[in-house]
Amino acid sequence: MGRILALDYGSKRTGIAITDELQLIASGLTTVATSELMDFLKKYIxxxxxELVLVGEPKQKDGTHSNxxxxxxxxxxKFYKVFSDLEVKRVDERYTSKMAFQTMIDSGLKKKQRQNKALVDEISATIILQEYLYYG
Structure with missing residues (x-):
């Protein structure tokens, strides 16, 4: 069984999360500059x-796509050209940033640490992955 990789794609940064090989546990992996994302994925994969890549699908409250x-x-x-054999699924990512921020508060991170946008992106990717594992 292969891992599931989740991406919280952003114009500047992309948060990345990954499962274990049994696809039971979702863990934050890292955040990379979006301009370096393809190089990172080539090396990692x-x-x-x-076996599966989840890409967050950003939507507005009314269900329309974000910009x-x-x-x-x-x-x-570009991804499909390089990784034509990998399955990709889109996952609704509404409210994941707010949930990530709340997770940071709940875990006791100081205000300075909560301002780390890269950490918010990584946690958001982890939430996307957790929701997929739970709801399918």
């Missing part, structure tokens, strides 16, 4: 068995 969706579609076209 070459060394780890990944970043245009950039995500461009990224996905």
């Amino acid at each position: 070459a060394t780890e068995k990944v 970043i969706e245009i950039e995500i579609q461009k990224f996905l076209k």
